[in-house]
Amino acid sequence: MGTPYMISYDLHAPGQRYSDVKEVIDNFGGAYIKILESTWLVNNNLTPDEMSDRLKVVFDSNDSLFITKISRPYQGLLQEHQWEFIREHIYPNNGF
Template sequence: MAMYMIGYDLNKAGKNYDGLIKRIKEISANWWHHLDSTWIIDCNLTSVAIRDALRLHIDSDDELLVVALKSEGAWAGFNAEGSNWLKQNL
């Protein structure tokens, strides 16, 4: 399994993006979501496969980024739960 960061800008105000969030959670049962438009997931898919699965749930003017993480990170300001998840999974 690999860790991926997913980031997005959803540019259509008032649109329901529940399908996108549901799909992210379906792709990985082990996920982190403490920032509005950023997720970190543990997944055995490639970044291209993740992007393709998620792009079905966004509009053509939205932006989506999927990046493989290489196990090092630094952060500030997260609660204990968020920090602990990152420490245990990155």
């Protein structure tokens, strides 16, 4: 079982390679869901450094990135299908 992380970023002009960022996250392995415009929740076996190193390849020098481990409690305004995915794949087997 992996570790839950939040990945948040700002892509500034000129590149804005959103599809490349998604492809890198797709290749992390584990589970992932885009919950906000530039925010993903992931559950995988990589460290923040490993994820950052992979993402830097598709980032421009003026882009921003933040990756952090996440834990309960959490709250927000998301769609029900997003909450279901979070419960089942980001925080599996936790009795919630």
